[in-house]
Amino acid sequence: MFFLLPLIPVIGAAITSAEIISGIVTAVGVGATIKGAVDYHDAKKKETEALEHYELKKSKVNNEVKRVQTSLEKFGSQKLTAYNGVLRQSVNILIEYKNVHLSKLKNGTAGKVQYLNKDMRDFFDVYNKDTDRISMLSKKLNSGVNKINASLDLQRLGAFGMSGSMLNNSISLLTQSISFAVGGSRAKDKAQKVASAVRIERERMEETITLCRNLRKRIAEGSSVLNRLSNDMTHVMEDLAQDQESSAQESSIEKLLLLSKTMKRVIDIDICTTEGVLLEKAGLLYTEVNKGDSV
Amino acid sequence: MINDEVNSGMVLPLDESIDQNVFSLLKEVSACYEYYQKGESERTALACRTEAVVSLLQNRRKILIDFMNNKYGERKQLYSGYFQLLEKALETGNDQVVEVALESIYRLYSDSAFEGIDIVCEQYDKIDKVIKI
Numbered sequence: 001m002f003f004l005l006p007l008i009p010v011i012g013a014a015i016t017s018a019e020i021i022s023g024i025v026t027a028v029g030v031g032a033t034i035k036g037a038v039d040y041h042d043a044k045k046k047e048t049e050a051l052e053h054y055e056l057k058k059s060k061v062n063n064e065v066k067r068v069q070t071s072l073e074k075f076g077s078q079k080l081t082a083y084n085g086v087l088r089q090s091v092n093i094l095i096e097y098k099n100v101h102l103s104k105l106k107n108g109t110a111g112k113v114q115y116l117n118k119d120m121r122d123f124f125d126v127y128n129k130d131t132d133r134i135s136m137l138s139k140k141l142n143s144g145v146n147k148i149n150a151s152l153d154l155q156r157l158g159a160f161g162m163s164g165s166m167l168n169n170s171i172s173l174l175t176q177s178i179s180f181a182v183g184g185s186r187a188k189d190k191a192q193k194v195a196s197a198v199r200i201e202r203e204r205m206e207e208t209i210t211l212c213r214n215l216r217k218r219i220a221e222g223s224s225v226l227n228r229l230s231n232d233m234t235h236v237m238e239d240l241a242q243d244q245e246s247s248a249q250e251s252s253i254e255k256l257l258l259l260s261k262t263m264k265r266v267i268d269i270d271i272c273t274t275e276g277v278l279l280e281k282a283g284l285l286y287t288e289v290n291k292g293d294s295v
Numbered sequence: 296m297i298n299d300e301v302n303s304g305m306v307l308p309l310d311e312s313i314d315q316n317v318f319s320l321l322k323e324v325s326a327c328y329e330y331y332q333k334g335e336s337e338r339t340a341l342a343c344r345t346e347a348v349v350s351l352l353q354n355r356r357k358i359l360i361d362f363m364n365n366k367y368g369e370r371k372q373l374y375s376g377y378f379q380l381l382e383k384a385l386e387t388g389n390d391q392v393v394e395v396a397l398e399s400i401y402r403l404y405s406d407s408a409f410e411g412i413d414i415v416c417e418q419y420d421k422i423d424k425v426i427k428i
Contacts, residue, residue, distance in 0.1 A: 032324075032327065182327055182330055185331050188338060189338060192341055192342065196342065196344075200345060203349050203353060203356070204352065206352075206356060207355070207359070210356055217408075221367075221370065221371075221404075221408070222404065225374070229400075236385065251390065254390045255385055255388075255390065255393055258390070258394055259397065261397075265401055265405075266401060266404055269404065269405050275409055277409055277413050278408075278409045281413070
């Protein structure tokens, strides 16, 4: 038995090393697995939240674009109402007055009435042929959401398409645990990239919303101008109906002619064309309907 | 007895193969740690760059809002002035002033409310391009 004594430390050392190694392996393996699982969970949560925020903002942009479209359509209707209402009424009065009192009109006034009348006739000819006149006047605004989707190019930012595993194809349990931990880290990389892309895109979409709101202000401004001009024309027509003296009638006719011409010029301006820069900056697209028929 | 245990796998043999296995495992753990640290640094850097771009975009939007508010304020005042002038001229029957007021209203209406906005955007786009994500 004595001859075995020198082996004791060797056996002890062998057991201790084995235990230490297996302990380290187990600890590292368990630690890596837990870390990987936590990272996967955090990454998934972060990515999901980011995409939810993105969808929410996209829906706000959609709503804002719809509001602009509705405003444009209402404005188009308002233009048509003005054309068919106060402007047509005014032109009829001017023509009637010209036919009855041609000699009383100032030099050139008869020609201006004639020109305006022809201009109006051309408009109504086209209008009668075109049932989609509102679109022609207001233009159809397409939602810019497709463009917004395209601009959220997550692949361009490297959010997807991660390369294969960094580690080789060893199948040891520890290596699998490490691979899992590395996978968790990669998931966090991807989540961070998605979150970054979404954060930036949300800011860009906020700008689109701001620009849409300002486009609506511009439409509201146009609507206000039309209303005020319509009111002034109505007052002048009322005054004309009451004017007894020919000099007062002549003055009213001149004023009505000037107002009618301005009204028609204002109606003919298309806000979408005038504010092309704004639409471009907002990433909005609009189609020009029957532009060839535009007055 | 030891040999039995070694053979049965209960005790790892203290030979060269153990050293190699341990070394290999430690190497993997070390590579994993390095990768993890690198990933952490990259994520932090990306977060910083994102915040920088977001901050630029927010400033740009603020400038756009201020620009537009000023523009609309100016236009509102001008419209108000022109319409007052028009209404007075219509009352007094001054056709020439009516013509001038209407022409001014038309010009204001036909001018883009966003004229100059592209210059503002352009300046910010230049800065935006400097910070790449």
